Each structure stands twice: as C-alpha cells, then as structure tokens.
Amino acid sequence: MIELRGVGKVFGQGARQVTALHDVSLHVPPGEVFGVLGRSGAGKSTLLRCANLLERPTRGEVRVAGQDLLSLSPRELRQARQGIGMIFQHFNLFASRTVEGNVAYPLEVMGLPREAIRTRVAELLSRVGLSDKARAYPAQLSGGQKQRVGIARALAPRPRVLLSDEATSALDPETTRSVLGLLKDLQQQLGLTLLLITHQLEVVKALCGSVAVLEGGRLVEQGRVQELLARPESRLRALCFPPLSEQQEPGSAGGQRVELSLTDAHARSPLISTLARRFDVDVLLLEGAVERVGEARVGRLLVELHGSPGAVAEARTFLREQGLSAGEASHG
Amino acid sequence: MGDLPRALGVATLETLYMTSVASVLVALAGLPLGVLLVVTDRGGLWPVPALNRTLGTLVNVGRSIPFIILMVAIVPLTRLVVGTTIGTTAAIVPLVVAAIPFMGRVVEQALREVDAGRVEAAVAMGSTPLRIILRVLLPESLPSLVRGAALVVISLLGYSAMAGAVGGGGLGDLAVKYGYMRFRVDVMWGCLAVLLVLVQLLQWLGERLASRFDHTRSTSSPSPDHT
Numbered sequence A: 001m002i003e004l005r006g007v008g009k010v011f012g013q014g015a016r017q018v019t020a021l022h023d024v025s026l027h028v029p030p031g032e033v034f035g036v037l038g039r040s041g042a043g044k045s046t047l048l049r050c051a052n053l054l055e056r057p058t059r060g061e062v063r064v065a066g067q068d069l070l071s072l073s074p075r076e077l078r079q080a081r082q083g084i085g086m087i088f089q090h091f092n093l094f095a096s097r098t099v100e101g102n103v104a105y106p107l108e109v110m111g112l113p114r115e116a117i118r119t120r121v122a123e124l125l126s127r128v129g130l131s132d133k134a135r136a137y138p139a140q141l142s143g144g145q146k147q148r149v150g151i152a153r154a155l156a157p158r159p160r161v162l163l164s165d166e167a168t169s170a171l172d173p174e175t176t177r178s179v180l181g182l183l184k185d186l187q188q189q190l191g192l193t194l195l196l197i198t199h200q201l202e203v204v205k206a207l208c209g210s211v212a213v214l215e216g217g218r219l220v221e222q223g224r225v226q227e228l229l230a231r232p233e234s235r236l237r238a239l240c241f242p243p244l245s246e247q248q249e250p251g252s253a254g255g256q257r258v259e260l261s262l263t264d265a266h267a268r269s270p271l272i273s274t275l276a277r278r279f280d281v282d283v284l285l286l287e288g289a290v291e292r293v294g295e296a297r298v299g300r301l302l303v304e305l306h307g308s309p310g311a312v313a314e315a316r317t318f319l320r321e322q323g324l325s326a327g328e329a330s331h332g
Numbered sequence B: 001m002g003d004l005p006r007a008l009g010v011a012t013l014e015t016l017y018m019t020s021v022a023s024v025l026v027a028l029a030g031l032p033l034g035v036l037l038v039v040t041d042r043g044g045l046w047p048v049p050a051l052n053r054t055l056g057t058l059v060n061v062g063r064s065i066p067f068i069i070l071m072v073a074i075v076p077l078t079r080l081v082v083g084t085t086i087g088t089t090a091a092i093v094p095l096v097v098a099a100i101p102f103m104g105r106v107v108e109q110a111l112r113e114v115d116a117g118r119v120e121a122a123v124a125m126g127s128t129p130l131r132i133i134l135r136v137l138l139p140e141s142l143p144s145l146v147r148g149a150a151l152v153v154i155s156l157l158g159y160s161a162m163a164g165a166v167g168g169g170g171l172g173d174l175a176v177k178y179g180y181m182r183f184r185v186d187v188m189w190g191c192l193a194v195l196l197v198l199v200q201l202l203q204w205l206g207e208r209l210a211s212r213f214d215h216t217r218s219t220s221s222p223s224p225d226h227t
C-alpha cells in the first residue's frame, strides 16, 4: 500500500547540506499498522512527509496505493492526497472554523455538494464521539478532543491510508490511551493502512504490527514487533527498555550480577524459583521491568545471584543455555 | 468664520470622504499585494522569487518616501487621474499611493502569522494554492487583518489632514487656514477634537470587529473531561 524505495532526502545546499534520509526502503502492506521509531532528529518526520510528498525526496521512489507519486502532475498529486489522510502532533486544526467546519474542509476540497457534506460530517463526528461539539471552535476543546477532530477531518474523504506524526505525543497518558483506542477501532473497522511515527512504547504496544527504527537517517532495523522484541539484541528492545542504571552501588558481598533478557516463553516460566530450587542460589531482584506487548510479555531484569561459587557458576550456565543472559554485569 | 460648528461639519465630511474612499481603494490593492508578498516568496505556495524581490523593493521605496514629498512628486499622476490637483478628490490619489505599500506589509505580516502547520494540513488534504489563500490564509488571519486595517485607516486619517492642508479641504485644511494662519485657536481645537474622536472610534471599531472574528480564545470555560 505504501512503498518507499531507496528514498533519500538532502536539505539545503553546499556546506550547509543536511542529509535527513539515506536510502530508506520500506513496504507497508494494506491494512498494516507500521510504526517508525527513532531518536529526535533521526529523520522520522521527514520520512513520513515523503509518503505524501509534503517533502519531495531528492532520490528514490514513493508509491502509495499503486501510484508513483513523484510522476504525478500537481493536479493528480492533489487528487492522490485526498486518499491519504494525515494527523499531526499539534493537530493543525483551523482556528477560524468550527469543529464541523474543520471536518467539512476536505470534503469541500473534493467538491461534494453541501447536503452530502453535512451528512458525512455528522456521521464522522458521532463516530469520534464529538457530536455535541459540532459548533465549538478548536480553542474551546481539550487536547484529546482536538485530536479526535483531527482524526475525523483526516478520515472524511474515506482515505485508505493514514499518516500520523506523533499524534499522541502532546496528550497526557489517559487521553493518549483513549485516542489510541479510537485509532485502533477505526483502523480495524475501515481496514486502514497506518504509517505512524512515535517515541511512545505504548503506541507500539497498542497499535503496531511492524516497526522500523531510524538512526541518523538510516533504517537500522525493521520487522514484526513480536519478533523484534523476542530478540535480545534488537534496537526496539533497547528503545522499549531504557538502559539499566550504571550505578556501581555496592551489591551485597559475594553476589554476582547478571542481566536477564526475557522473551515471552521466559516470562511465562517460574524462572526465579527454578533457579533457587535447582541450583541452591538466592536471587536478588535489583532492577528491571516486564512489559506486555499485545499477547506477549517481554522484559529485562538485573539480578544478583548468591551462593557457593560452584552453584552460582552452574546457575549462570543454565541461564546462558536458556538464552536468558543478555549480558553479564561486569562486577559482582 | 462665525459659524464654527457648520465649518467643522463640512470639514469633517470632507475628511471622511477622503479617508473612506482612499481606504476602500487601499484595501482593494493592498490585500492582493500582501498575498503576493507571501505566496511568491521562496518556499511559498507559488514561489516566484524574482517577482517577490521586485514587489518587496517597490514597497520599501514607497514606504521610505515622506508623505509630504510623495504628494508633490506625484502631482502629474494626480492630474492625469483626477484632472486637477486641488480639492478632496485630488487628495485621494497621493493618499492611496502612500498607503498601499503600508497596507501590503500589514497584510503580509498578518498572513505570515498563520501557523505553517495549518497550511501544511491544507496541502496534505489536496487543496489548490488558490483555495489555501482564500479558505485558509485569509480566514485564519482575519483578526490580524482587521486590526491592521484599522491601523491603516487611522494613518490615512492623519495623512488626509496633511493632504488637505495642501489645498485639499477637510479638517487639516480648516485647522491650518483658520487655526494657524488666522489665530483662531478655537477652530484648531475643534478640528483636533473631531480627529481625536474619529481615531478613538476607529480603534474601538477595529478591536471590536477583530475580537468578533477571533476564535482562538476560548469563550466558554473548557469542558473538564480530557477526551
């Protein structure tokens, strides 16, 4: 549905050139929710904006719904854009228009008759739960309500593709959840193909089937969320679980620190008690987290093993064999 | 000059005539000028850098000429357009010429205040540049446009007094002829009072209209729910 091939983007000229994207290729099949992650300045927004040519790539190919966007005339491009909805971190609603007027805008662009616009707007507003705010102006709405208007406006022309640039980053956690829920419902009901940018693990967990990680304008990782999370060394995991603290606070004497990287299977087994029973070691939990992603659980823990040197060594071998120890903490 | 109220009344009407006709003409020319200054800029909706530079230079030249000099300098143009160089109608020509560049900048500034993200949203929805100008840029900047227009009209009022003093009629003419040359201090104060009231009125009207169109401040208390 969305296909980027060898997309590169260079801003500016001469000495002030900035290469925002290097040779990025990705494919989002119809109905898929595809997330793009990366640090600030990695090129996420630039990548997303290439998908509807708000930014023209300096090289490469952009195909959406089978159309080669770069080959279209300005007129054809405007037509194609009506089939690609977009929502924004700061909503970008028109302050001079009511909620109704905002949702009507893209329908006016399409040249629909007034009656048809009225019906469609009412239908959309009830869908996003804002029928009672039809006559309000954006300034009178909360952030979550504004984003709901943004979503209704983006979906008004019945696009098959929706682009989202940090759509929930300006919202508090509770509102984020409710907007994500709405997006998920709409995505499933309408079979939308969703390309979204986020830095919130929550968004990945709630929505994404696949993700790509950008670093310095390059795609450094791409794949299904579940598979990437299962791989201890994946960048997605690193982004999901911030590094364990480096503090060298003295552990209890004789302990050995081990960093454990749990995939779903590990998280479901009685790991700690197994260690204690089979190897006669005590296990101290120092730090870490276990997260639910869709149906699966993944986690990362820092533990300290106590016991006779032989028992501890055996326990560590066991952990290695189970594919659990991502790294052995250097000290202990 | 026994009939001060009457003379003041006539002069006020003349001033209103000059200012209002000039205002309409200035708005008609200044609005498209301001739009062009914005959209033809590099990175604008319709980038034509050469045109943008030319217009920008013309505007700067126009704005740097003192009004009193401009008035004299364009006498031939005035004669060509109106057929004469004295009287209220003749005074309108320099007024318009002087205020168009000013209005152009005022419009330009108002349009540039429109958040780029909204324009981008309009582009992403497949709008034509013309639609973006008419349905996004102008409506979104309406409050600033109205405030700016009030500013321009008030300046026109001041200029018109100057233009009137050079044989054009109106409050400026009256104040200079009687108040200054014949030491009729009461006439001068009368003219000043009328001008003061007019400026206040325009300012008040501009502010009222502007806030009427301004929907960026929440008028009702925002609802407490977060969804």
Ligand SMILES: Nc1ncnc2c1ncn2[C@@H]1O[C@H](COP(=O)(O)OP(=O)(O)OP(=O)(O)O)[C@@H](O)[C@H]1O
Pocket: A011, A012, A018, A019, A020, A038, A039, A040, A041, A042, A043, A044, A045, A046, A047
């Ligand atoms: N219009 C522009 N002109 C010049 N450089 C730009 C432009 N837009 C982006 N860049 C540069 O391209 C790089 C990528 O920017 P981009 O906005 O895509 O990053 P991002 O991953 O979205 O970051 P963030 O998470 O902060 O939004 C940055 O180095 C940025 O400075």
Ligand SMILES: [Mg+2]
Pocket: A044, A045, A046
């Ligand atoms: Mg960004």
